[in-house]
Amino acid sequence: MLTVHPFSVDLLPEVADFHCGNEVWDVEVSDWIKGPLGGRNSALTDMDRRKHPAEVWLHGDDDGNVVAFSSLAGATWKKYDRPISLIPNVAVATPHQGKGYFSEILKFLFTRARNDEDRINAVGLYVHPQNVNAISLYEHKGFHKTGDTWKDKETGVKYVQMAVHI
Numbered sequence: 001m002l003t004v005h006p007f008s009v010d011l012l013p014e015v016a017d018f019h020c021g022n023e024v025w026d027v028e029v030s031d032w033i034k035g036p037l038g039g040r041n042s043a044l045t046d047m048d049r050r051k052h053p054a055e056v057w058l059h060g061d062d063d064g065n066v067v068a069f070s071s072l073a074g075a076t077w078k079k080y081d082r083p084i085s086l087i088p089n090v091a092v093a094t095p096h097q098g099k100g101y102f103s104e105i106l107k108f109l110f111t112r113a114r115n116d117e118d119r120i121n122a123v124g125l126y127v128h129p130q131n132v133n134a135i136s137l138y139e140h141k142g143f144h145k146t147g148d149t150w151k152d153k154e155t156g157v158k159y160v161q162m163a164v165h166i
């Protein structure tokens, strides 16, 4: 079992070397956890939002290494009459991928999401369209593509929207 620590600015040094892959979409995810408060792609910025602030956690192994991070926020999607839970970002560090940690973390996130009475029992997320491994992994875990996308106006990338009922 991984340990779970709420993320905060004091823990930035713990994630300074966090690496989850070399592709553009992997680096975007690892940059998010390292980002400064006020940064455009930053966990601390998303935790500080007035509407749907993100909760972010570091997951550690028995030796005290940070092996992963995860997060949950809320989102208002037009097809739902109440907010759903949203996973802003989740990643397992490269040396620890393929060991089942993501599956453990997803169970943790689903439990947290189910216990949030302000949100309906659905979890959504956005994946970079070229991150085919993550898309197929999420489908393996029951998520489906909703058919909607979210376009990042600065980069032009259209992220694939996925959701699952929990």
Ligand SMILES: CC(C)(COP(=O)(O)OP(=O)(O)OC[C@H]1O[C@@H](n2cnc3c(N)ncnc32)[C@H](O)[C@@H]1OP(=O)(O)O)[C@@H](O)C(=O)NCCC(=O)NCCS
Pocket: 020, 021, 025, 026, 029, 088, 089, 090, 091, 092, 093, 096, 097, 098, 099, 100, 101, 102, 103, 104, 126, 127, 131, 132, 133, 134, 136, 137, 138, 140
């Ligand atoms: C995506 C990521 C989080 C997966 O973490 P992981 O710890 O390696 O995943 P796990 O070992 O727990 O495997 C999860 C499950 O998906 C399955 N799986 C793995 N790759 C798969 C693929 N390409 N297609 C379908 N299923 C896949 C595994 O068999 C496992 O299934 P099981 O629970 O039935 O045994 C990790 O590779 C990562 O951090 N990647 C970079 C960042 C990223 O893409 N984040 C997600 C987008 S926000």
